[in-house]
Amino acid sequence: MTTSHPSHSPLGLHRVLDPPGVLPQAAWRLDPSPAIAADEVRVRVDRLNLDAASYRQLRETYAGDPDKIRAAVGEIIATRGKMQNPVTGSGGMLTGTVEEAGPESPLGLRPGQRIATLVSLTLTPLAVTDALRRWDGQSEQVPCEGHAILFARSIAAVLPDDLPVPLSLAVMDVCGAPALTERVVRTGSAGAVVLVIGAAGKSGSLSAAAARRAGAAAVIGVVPTQAEAALLRESAGLVDEIVIADARDPVGLAGAVQAAGGPADMTVVCVDVPGCEGGAILSTAQGGTVIFFSMATSFSSAALTAEGLAADVTMLVGNGYVPGHAELALDLVRTTPALRALFERRVAGEAGKGVQP
Amino acid sequence: MTTSHPSHSPLGLHRVLDPPGVLPQAAWRLDPSPAIAADEVRVRVDRLNLDAASYRQLRETYAGDPDKIRAAVGEIIATRGKMQNPVTGSGGMLTGTVEEAGPESPLGLRPGQRIATLVSLTLTPLAVTDALRRWDGQSEQVPCEGHAILFARSIAAVLPDDLPVPLSLAVMDVCGAPALTERVVRTGSAGAVVLVIGAAGKSGSLSAAAARRAGAAAVIGVVPTQAEAALLRESAGLVDEIVIADARDPVGLAGAVQAAGGPADMTVVCVDVPGCEGGAILSTAQGGTVIFFSMATSFSSAALTAEGLAADVTMLVGNGYVPGHAELALDLVRTTPALRALFERRVAGEAGKGVQP
Numbered sequence: 001m002t003t004s005h006p007s008h009s010p011l012g013l014h015r016v017l018d019p020p021g022v023l024p025q026a027a028w029r030l031d032p033s034p035a036i037a038a039d040e041v042r043v044r045v046d047r048l049n050l051d052a053a054s055y056r057q058l059r060e061t062y063a064g065d066p067d068k069i070r071a072a073v074g075e076i077i078a079t080r081g082k083m084q085n086p087v088t089g090s091g092g093m094l095t096g097t098v099e100e101a102g103p104e105s106p107l108g109l110r111p112g113q114r115i116a117t118l119v120s121l122t123l124t125p126l127a128v129t130d131a132l133r134r135w136d137g138q139s140e141q142v143p144c145e146g147h148a149i150l151f152a153r154s155i156a157a158v159l160p161d162d163l164p165v166p167l168s169l170a171v172m173d174v175c176g177a178p179a180l181t182e183r184v185v186r187t188g189s190a191g192a193v194v195l196v197i198g199a200a201g202k203s204g205s206l207s208a209a210a211a212r213r214a215g216a217a218a219v220i221g222v223v224p225t226q227a228e229a230a231l232l233r234e235s236a237g238l239v240d241e242i243v244i245a246d247a248r249d250p251v252g253l254a255g256a257v258q259a260a261g262g263p264a265d266m267t268v269v270c271v272d273v274p275g276c277e278g279g280a281i282l283s284t285a286q287g288g289t290v291i292f293f294s295m296a297t298s299f300s301s302a303a304l305t306a307e308g309l310a311a312d313v314t315m316l317v318g319n320g321y322v323p324g325h326a327e328l329a330l331d332l333v334r335t336t337p338a339l340r341a342l343f344e345r346r347v348a349g350e351a352g353k354g355v356q357p
Numbered sequence: 358m359t360t361s362h363p364s365h366s367p368l369g370l371h372r373v374l375d376p377p378g379v380l381p382q383a384a385w386r387l388d389p390s391p392a393i394a395a396d397e398v399r400v401r402v403d404r405l406n407l408d409a410a411s412y413r414q415l416r417e418t419y420a421g422d423p424d425k426i427r428a429a430v431g432e433i434i435a436t437r438g439k440m441q442n443p444v445t446g447s448g449g450m451l452t453g454t455v456e457e458a459g460p461e462s463p464l465g466l467r468p469g470q471r472i473a474t475l476v477s478l479t480l481t482p483l484a485v486t487d488a489l490r491r492w493d494g495q496s497e498q499v500p501c502e503g504h505a506i507l508f509a510r511s512i513a514a515v516l517p518d519d520l521p522v523p524l525s526l527a528v529m530d531v532c533g534a535p536a537l538t539e540r541v542v543r544t545g546s547a548g549a550v551v552l553v554i555g556a557a558g559k560s561g562s563l564s565a566a567a568a569r570r571a572g573a574a575a576v577i578g579v580v581p582t583q584a585e586a587a588l589l590r591e592s593a594g595l596v597d598e599i600v601i602a603d604a605r606d607p608v609g610l611a612g613a614v615q616a617a618g619g620p621a622d623m624t625v626v627c628v629d630v631p632g633c634e635g636g637a638i639l640s641t642a643q644g645g646t647v648i649f650f651s652m653a654t655s656f657s658s659a660a661l662t663a664e665g666l667a668a669d670v671t672m673l674v675g676n677g678y679v680p681g682h683a684e685l686a687l688d689l690v691r692t693t694p695a696l697r698a699l700f701e702r703r704v705a706g707e708a709g710k711g712v713q714p
Contacts, residue, residue, distance in 0.1 A: 011639075011666065013608060023607055023635060025665050123665050153667040176664065250380055251370060278380060282368075292656070292674075299649070299656040299674060307533065307677035308382050308480050309368065310510040315674035317649070317656060320664035 008037035010152035024123040030081035032125035039152040048142040054085035066137030091121030118155040125149040157326035174203035175329035176320035178210035185214035195264035198271035235338035250278035293318035365394035367509035381480035387438035389482035396509040402453040405499040411442035423494030448478030475512040482506040514683035531560035532686035533677035535567035542571035552621035555628035592695035607635035650675035
């Protein structure tokens with residue numbers, strides 16, 4: 001079924017139907033034809049994992065009516081050739097099995113491998129063939145039949161055999177943070193003091209473990225509450241010092257970090273709360289680095305605060321893609337029992353809330 | 358008059374009156390007392406340069422009435438101990454003469470030096486003594502008498518004798534961009550191809566000159582129009598290639614940059630237009646760096662776009678402060694005739710619009 005598109009692009013530009021000339025994510029409609037170009041991969045889809053904001057919008061719009069929610073998602077996919085909620089603009093990810101890999105695909109996938117996509121559904125050509133009839137409409141987890149297309153510059157990770165799927169997916173969801181943390185610590189000056197804001201969360205705990213493995217001299221973890229501190233304390237060895245502080249209070253946070261062995265040479269912001277820019281910058285030494293992984297980060301606040309504090313810090317936009325990020329994060333979970341225990345508690349807690357199946 | 362505050366802070370926390378414990382920028386009211394701590398500097402102010410958004414808000418609120426505008430600014434300064442427009446939240450900068458420098462001030466200033474502050478008025482203690490009576494209320498330029506306080510971690514630059522003041526101020530206003538560009542090119546791999554988006558603007562042209570001086574193998578400048586291209590073409594030697602493209606169109610921009618010798622190893626975004634993240638990322642090679650200097654940058658768009666494109670690029674939040682930034686930028690203007698000519702045209706053009714006095 002490999003039928004090369006006349007002029008295929010590693011970014012999937014040849015799959016864009018409307019409007020022409022934009023990137024797949026910006027497109028209204030993609031071409032999900034099953035025939036793949038030489039550098040594409042076709043995946044037999046078994047489950048969609050809708051973005052939480054997208055699912056919430058659908059549930060509220062249709063007052064929780066499963067038939068209407070199911071029809072709406074089916075209609076979006078049929079119309080757009082991808083699962084991108086037109087209201088929220090967001091997508092999600094999928095799991096499935098590799099069906100066919102083009103000879104020029106650089107993704108290294110083989111037919112039969114069970115994978116998860118690590119690029120958004122908003123740019124992934126998708127067709128569904130079972131009318132979503134196995135989905136109860138009650139959660140973001142959508143069992144389904146159909147196929148999806150991966151481009152040369154897509155990102156997908158093979159689901160490991162030795163870890164439960166929900167655990168692997170939870171790890172992959174945030175694997176960019178530890179990978180970039182590892183790179184910055186490894187290529188920076190030796191013996192860095194690393195500060196992780198939100199250290200008891202998923203991306204935060206992974207980043208703490210990555211920093212330690214990359215050679216950090218000390219890891220300081222910031223949490224907002226005694227309960228989070230207790231959780232982190234049970235994860236022996238993940239951090240050296242625990243600071244309980246409000247990350248939105250720059251003066252208070254910097255003082256507490258100082259008392260715990262700071263300022264930091266490198267600070268990783270992993271809490272999705274607005275207003276943490278000043279605290280992160282002020283807790284970081286001159287010449288240090290701040291990585292913002294929170295989507296609540298304000299670009300202008302970060303830029304203006306650093307200037308206002310005469311802070312000579314390198315500020316990085318947390319990029320969710322670093323080559324090998326999924327493998328690195330999964331390996332951290334495998335080899336760090338405290339991290340795995342913390343993650344399993346987080347995943348179980350979310351399952352209790354109905355987020356995981 | 359040097360009377361140490363009981364417990365002074367390099368960030369000026371001891372000057373915060375209300376609410377206590379926040380940074381000066383976040384404070385409602387600062388203490389502008391003229392007595393300085395051992396690490397502070399007192400400046401005799403001769404001119405305020407209000408932030409454009411702040412002045413516009415005042416002019417519109419008071420329907421252009423000079424007396425009311427003057428009274429409003431006077432009232433803000435008297436009430437808050439700083440010039441921070443409560444509606445826009447913005448400030449501006451000031452020029453003046455160093456009156457007294459505390460013995461422990463690290464700023465290297467001496468009494469009698471004419472300086473400009475490079476930190477915002479929003480965090481600078483300020484008192485005005487002439488009721489702004491010399492100000493006509495017709496522009497952002499506010500001649501006045503009074504004093505301001507610089508902290509240990511303030512930033513101020515000595516106005517050079519050999520350049521016109523409006524030119525120096527225009528250069529200092531954007532001096533963070535060339536300084537960070539210079540640092541990234543110098544510490545990166547040799548022979549980089551540098552792309553400057555908005556290369557005919559002030560921060561863009563300075564960044565292009567900085568990249569060349571730091572050892573870039575080639576500098577590609579992106580401009581939106583033929584007119585801007587002509588301006589840049591007259592500035593012989595500032596860039597090697599000129600690309601006319603819409604920076605908001607990722608596919609179009611990346612194609613044009615490719616044709617001009619790209620992709621870039623390093624891209625500097627200097628246009629204050631929303632939606633340039635994708636174009637910058639797509640025009641940059643894997644392993645490259647993007648510096649976002651535009652305040653219109655969306656943090657989440659940058660992060661999500663890079664991930665969606667599987668782009669392994671380092672993305673930096675343009676920090677307006679790099680030690681020595683003003684000196685570096687002024688020196689570039691002094692030693693690069695084409696840059697100086699372009700800047701003088703820009704400054705003259707703004708004077709024609711009433712932005713400069």
